[in-house]
Amino acid sequence: MAIKQISIFVENKKGALADVLKCLSDRSVSLRAMSIADTKDFGILRIIVDDKDAAANALTDEGIVYSINDVVAAEAADVPGGLASVLNLLMDADIDIEYTYAFVVENGKRACAILRLSDTELGEKVLSDAGVPMVSEDDILRI
Numbered sequence: 001m002a003i004k005q006i007s008i009f010v011e012n013k014k015g016a017l018a019d020v021l022k023c024l025s026d027r028s029v030s031l032r033a034m035s036i037a038d039t040k041d042f043g044i045l046r047i048i049v050d051d052k053d054a055a056a057n058a059l060t061d062e063g064i065v066y067s068i069n070d071v072v073a074a075e076a077a078d079v080p081g082g083l084a085s086v087l088n089l090l091m092d093a094d095i096d097i098e099y100t101y102a103f104v105v106e107n108g109k110r111a112c113a114i115l116r117l118s119d120t121e122l123g124e125k126v127l128s129d130a131g132v133p134m135v136s137e138d139d140i141l142r143i
Helices: 015-027 053-059 082-092 119-130 137-142
Strands: 003-011 030-040 043-047 064-079 097-106 110-117
Touching: 003 015, 003 053, 003 110, 003 137, 015 030, 015 043, 015 053, 030 097, 030 110, 030 137, 043 053, 053 064, 053 110, 064 082, 064 119, 082 097, 082 119, 110 119
Parallel strands: none
Antiparallel strands: 003 043, 003 064, 030 043, 064 110, 097 110
């Protein structure tokens, strides 16, 4: 049940992020989740969108460099330690977490963690077997 995430290389200069987001909005692509990590010269924008094909077409048309990766979306309790309990399951199974970002779905109740794992399939199995609710692309679109 991996979901698709788009990673976009964005130059670290004034207006570059806004230009990418405008490119997507001009094609009526809505963001569902977003994270950005930056260095001195560039950033990597990671997004989950409502229409990955429209997003890919828009980015290609504008000559914007991107990649599409499989990530896992897992539900965690929106309480102190909620995400840590999910991450501990992966650590105990010796699955590396390349990066993660999260957002609250229902305040005080549910959060969603987006996880890029060294082994997506095994990570999904470990979490599912432990009773962690997995979040599908359809679920994210309904948020």
